[in-house]
Amino acid sequence: PGEAKAKAIKVAKSSKKLGEDDPRRVIHSLKVGLALTFVSFFYYSRPLYDDFGQSGMWAVLTVVVIFEFTVGGTLSKGLYRGLATLLACALGFGASNLASHFGRKGQPIVLGILVFLLVAASTFTRFFPRIKARYDYGVVIFILTFSLVCVSGYRVEKLLVLALQRLSTILVGGAICILLSFIFPVWAGEDLHKLVASNVEKLAKYLEGFGGEFFQPLEDGRNDKVSNTDKSFLRRYKNVLNSKSTEESLANLARWEPRHGRFGFRHPWKQYLKIGSLSRRCAYQIEALDAYINSHNQAPLKFRCKIQGPCTRMSIECSMALESLASAIKTMTLPSSANVHVENSKTAIKDLKIAIKTVSLDHDQDLLAIVPAATVASMIIEIVKCVESLSESVHE
Amino acid sequence: PGEAKAKAIKVAKSSKKLGEDDPRRVIHSLKVGLALTFVSFFYYSRPLYDDFGQSGMWAVLTVVVIFEFTVGGTLSKGLYRGLATLLACALGFGASNLASHFGRKGQPIVLGILVFLLVAASTFTRFFPRIKARYDYGVVIFILTFSLVCVSGYRVEKLLVLALQRLSTILVGGAICILLSFIFPVWAGEDLHKLVASNVEKLAKYLEGFGGEFFQPLEDGRNDKVSNTDKSFLRRYKNVLNSKSTEESLANLARWEPRHGRFGFRHPWKQYLKIGSLSRRCAYQIEALDAYINSHNQAPLKFRCKIQGPCTRMSIECSMALESLASAIKTMTLPSSANVHVENSKTAIKDLKIAIKTVSLDHDQDLLAIVPAATVASMIIEIVKCVESLSESVHE
Numbered sequence: 001p002g003e004a005k006a007k008a009i010k011v012a013k014s015s016k017k018l019g020e021d022d023p024r025r026v027i028h029s030l031k032v033g034l035a036l037t038f039v040s041f042f043y044y045s046r047p048l049y050d051d052f053g054q055s056g057m058w059a060v061l062t063v064v065v066i067f068e069f070t071v072g073g074t075l076s077k078g079l080y081r082g083l084a085t086l087l088a089c090a091l092g093f094g095a096s097n098l099a100s101h102f103g104r105k106g107q108p109i110v111l112g113i114l115v116f117l118l119v120a121a122s123t124f125t126r127f128f129p130r131i132k133a134r135y136d137y138g139v140v141i142f143i144l145t146f147s148l149v150c151v152s153g154y155r156v157e158k159l160l161v162l163a164l165q166r167l168s169t170i171l172v173g174g175a176i177c178i179l180l181s182f183i184f185p186v187w188a189g190e191d192l193h194k195l196v197a198s199n200v201e202k203l204a205k206y207l208e209g210f211g212g213e214f215f216q217p218l219e220d221g222r223n224d225k226v227s228n229t230d231k232s233f234l235r236r237y238k239n240v241l242n243s244k245s246t247e248e249s250l251a252n253l254a255r256w257e258p259r260h261g262r263f264g265f266r267h268p269w270k271q272y273l274k275i276g277s278l279s280r281r282c283a284y285q286i287e288a289l290d291a292y293i294n295s296h297n298q299a300p301l302k303f304r305c306k307i308q309g310p311c312t313r314m315s316i317e318c319s320m321a322l323e324s325l326a327s328a329i330k331t332m333t334l335p336s337s338a339n340v341h342v343e344n345s346k347t348a349i350k351d352l353k354i355a356i357k358t359v360s361l362d363h364d365q366d367l368l369a370i371v372p373a374a375t376v377a378s379m380i381i382e383i384v385k386c387v388e389s390l391s392e393s394v395h396e
Numbered sequence: 397p398g399e400a401k402a403k404a405i406k407v408a409k410s411s412k413k414l415g416e417d418d419p420r421r422v423i424h425s426l427k428v429g430l431a432l433t434f435v436s437f438f439y440y441s442r443p444l445y446d447d448f449g450q451s452g453m454w455a456v457l458t459v460v461v462i463f464e465f466t467v468g469g470t471l472s473k474g475l476y477r478g479l480a481t482l483l484a485c486a487l488g489f490g491a492s493n494l495a496s497h498f499g500r501k502g503q504p505i506v507l508g509i510l511v512f513l514l515v516a517a518s519t520f521t522r523f524f525p526r527i528k529a530r531y532d533y534g535v536v537i538f539i540l541t542f543s544l545v546c547v548s549g550y551r552v553e554k555l556l557v558l559a560l561q562r563l564s565t566i567l568v569g570g571a572i573c574i575l576l577s578f579i580f581p582v583w584a585g586e587d588l589h590k591l592v593a594s595n596v597e598k599l600a601k602y603l604e605g606f607g608g609e610f611f612q613p614l615e616d617g618r619n620d621k622v623s624n625t626d627k628s629f630l631r632r633y634k635n636v637l638n639s640k641s642t643e644e645s646l647a648n649l650a651r652w653e654p655r656h657g658r659f660g661f662r663h664p665w666k667q668y669l670k671i672g673s674l675s676r677r678c679a680y681q682i683e684a685l686d687a688y689i690n691s692h693n694q695a696p697l698k699f700r701c702k703i704q705g706p707c708t709r710m711s712i713e714c715s716m717a718l719e720s721l722a723s724a725i726k727t728m729t730l731p732s733s734a735n736v737h738v739e740n741s742k743t744a745i746k747d748l749k750i751a752i753k754t755v756s757l758d759h760d761q762d763l764l765a766i767v768p769a770a771t772v773a774s775m776i777i778e779i780v781k782c783v784e785s786l787s788e789s790v791h792e
Contacts, residue, residue: 018523025523033516036543037508057544064540112433120429127414127421144460147432148453241680244638281683284637288684 024186028069031180035063038176058166062173065141067181070188071260072253074181078174079256080138085170088142089163091118092149111150119143134252189254189263192247196272197329199240199279204322206237206286207315240283247276262332275329310352317345420582424465427576431459434572454562458569461537463577466584467656468649470577474570475652476534481566484538485559487514488545507546515539530648585650585659588643592668593725595636595675600718602633602682603711636679643672658728671725706748713741 019026039059066081068074095118099110122139125131131139149163251269321341415422435455462477464470491514495506518535521527527535545559647665717737 014524015520019520025520029516029520029523032519032539033512033514036515036539037512040508040511040543040547041504057547060543060547061540064536064543108437112436115436116429116433118429119432120425123428124411124415124421124425127418127425128410140460143428143432144457147436147456147460151436151453151456241676242638242640245641280637284680284683287677287680 024069024184027184028186031183032063032067035067035176035180036060039063039173042172059169059173059176062170063177066174067177068253069186070191070250070253070257071181071185072188072256074177076253076256077137078178080135081141081170082174084138084141085145085167088145089149089167092146093160093163095146095150115147115150118146133248185260187254187257187260187263188250189257189260189267189269192250192254192269192272193263193329195243195247195250196276196279197326199243199276199283200322200326200329202237202240203279203282203286204319204326206290207319207322210289210315212312237283237286240280241287243276243280247273310348310355313348314345314352317341317348321345420465420580423580424582427579428459428463431463431572431576432456435459435569438568455565455569455572458566459573462570463573464649465582466587466646466649466653467577467581468584468652470573472649472652473533474574476531477537477566478570480534480537481541481563484541485545485563488542489556489559491542491546511543511546514542529644581656583650583653583656583659584646585653585656585663585665588646588650588665588668589659589725591639591643591646592672592675593722595639595672595679596718596722596725598633598636599675599678599682600715600722602686603715603718606685606711608708633679633682636675637683639672640676643669702751706744706751709744710741710748713737713744717741 042059062081066074066077068077095111095114099107099114102110122143126136126139251273254263254267254269257263318341320337324337324341438455458477462470462473464473491507491510495503495510498506518539522532522535647669650663650665653659714737716733720733720737
């Protein structure tokens with residue numbers, strides 16, 4: 001019992017943290033609960049029952065499958081559901097009519113063949129990458145509705161009435177979802193915006209800490225503990241590495257959302273994907289750089305003293321450039337100070353090159369351990385330039 | 397009309413390519429068509445109709461939502477659907493019973509509150525990352541069935557009969573899906589196995605070509621065209637960078653699959669994830685390395701001649717080690733020759749270090765342009781060692 005209690009407390013704590021991290025999650029859960037309660041009441045109330053009949057459950061089904069976390073998700077799913085249902089109903093009617101010409105015995109066979117062909121064909125379209133990415137849900141709904149219409153077409157005589165009932169309940173369910181999703185809305189576009197900005201920021205944070213981390217143990221040897229405790233911010237960039245799928249799905253949903261806040265209807269969401277992929281490239285470089293962060297004691301002291309200054313300056317300036325880019329994305333202004341920092345880091349590269357030139361070769365055996373930091377830093381500067389030009393194109 | 401024809405031909409061609417790339421896609425589409433046709437016939441045939449009634453459509457619904465491309469996917473979804481439906485039915489009965497004590501007026505209100513609470517709570521659990529990854533589908537089914545049972549509980553008097561009917565149709569639909577998925581099965585585990593091996597292979601292919609690509613224009617200047625045409629194999633490693641989510645979902649599904657082919661029931665799928673993440677780390681390094689591939693003309697000739705030998709040898713040996721690892725994963729044997737290649741590349745590093753030592757500083761200004769290739773190669777060797785130890789642990 002004590003163990004169970006401890007576990008319950010643990011679950012409660014992690015739920016609380018989950019809710020506190022993003023209160024919109026709690027609100028979303030409440031909204032879904034509300035939507036289903038609405039739909040249930042709709043179905044409970046006697047007068048409506050006669051109108052909607054068994055199809056009332058389609059409203060419940062619609063709410064469950066449509067209601068997504070973001071407004072874009074709910075809108076796109078709702079639209080797909082509506083369109084796919086209409087198309088499937090129309091085709092289903094056609095199929096039923098066609099089959100009815102074949103008499104009592106032929107009818108099920110013709111219907112079966114038609115179901116087989118259309119279902120197999122539409123299942124196959126789901127393997128097209130473009131359809132998979134955007135219309136997967138619509139195709140599933142199409143398959144479902146088409147088979148249902150065909151199946152019930154044979155049974156229920158008043159097919160048209162039934163289909164209209166069903167469509168109206170789906171409409172009711174969809175309308176409730178869409179209305180509720182606009183109360184305390186969660187915008188996929190805004191999430192994408194924040195995600196891209198915070199990813200750039202994470203890279204900046206890493207570069208900010210990198211110089212200190214790499215050259216730290218020069219001064220004293222007992223810094224290991226300190227560096228262990230505050231290393232967490234150095235790990236955060238790892239999230240950027242695998243951000244591709246999240247960004248793409250958010251951008252897909254964002255295109256569905258109406259004008260909201262600072263985002264117009266035709267906001268250039270594709271630009272975010274470009275910035276995202278550039279910051280991912282930058283993160284790959286940082287990942288490569290990170291492998292060297294613990295090799296600091298291998299290099300000869302004299303050489304390290306020479307490169308420490310320019311290297312630290314480069315990474316700090318890069319970090320500041322990225323930081324200003326991130327805040328520019330956030331506030332949707334032109335990144336004014338980023339250029340200055342990029343220029344500064346370029347002069348730091350020149351200083352570094354001069355410093356390397358003055359190195360004499362006798363304590364140069366462990367060249368391999370030092371130079372990568374400098375070279376990777378110079379690559380990051382190139383990437384910063386790309387990001388900069390891109391963020392400028394966003395704020396056109 | 398000509399334009400439409402051209403478009404149709406284009407679609408037909410890409411469909412053909414899609415089918416030829418993986419014939420299992422065609423088979424899967426046919427299987428889904430077959431399953432739905434079976435279910436429809438099941439529903440058509442008179443004697444069964446009386447038993448299954450309106451719930452026959454639940455069989456259709458089950459097939460549409462359960463049938464997945466892989467065996468693991470179908471099995472897990474089928475199981476979740478069954479379990480979630482049972483649990484939701486039980487809770488729904490409880491809720492209906494509880495509500496019936498509150499009289500005609502109180503009943504819908506109590507039911508509404510119960511629906512609201514349970515739906516909100518279970519929607520919230522979907523935000524837990526662990527539940528999201530594994531049980532998301534089950535939770536959705538639970539929400540759906542619970543609300544439906546609650547809603548119909550108020551309407552339909554013979555709730556128990558209805559529920560049993562529904563469960564039996566779901567069982568029929570699920571059974572058809574699971575049976576069909578075992579005919580020409582698509583194993584998620586096998587796909588994962590192949591994916592991991594081919595990813596390692598892609599890295600090997602890149603390293604194999606890298607040496608030649610980087611040092612090529614030393615001999616003659618007109619090689620640009622050649623390198624442009626066969627560069628595609630150098631780009632393939634990019635797929636590895638974003639393979640994380642695919643690998644994880646495949647591994648999740650693979651755990652559901654029974655013993656098949658060379659894969660036991662408790663095959664160590666987690667090892668594949670480890671190998672996958674190590675090869676991704678390797679791919680990040682290659683991505684960083686790739687940024688230098690076009691910088692070959694910046695370095696002074698004399699220096700390049702010195703490092704060309706060891707560098708090329710390093711990347712070739714790495715490539716061979718990775719190649720032998722990939723084939724070891726494929727055939728599930730111990731990677732015997734990988735060690736030799738790793739040792740060879742280690743001696744190549746030593747050679748390289750000696751070569752660098754003998755460089756005099758007067759033509760060393762562009763040090764930055766050359767050294768990265770060498771350093772990154774040395775990093776890759778370290779990663780190869782990791783991969784090697786891991787693949788050994790897989791073939792325990």
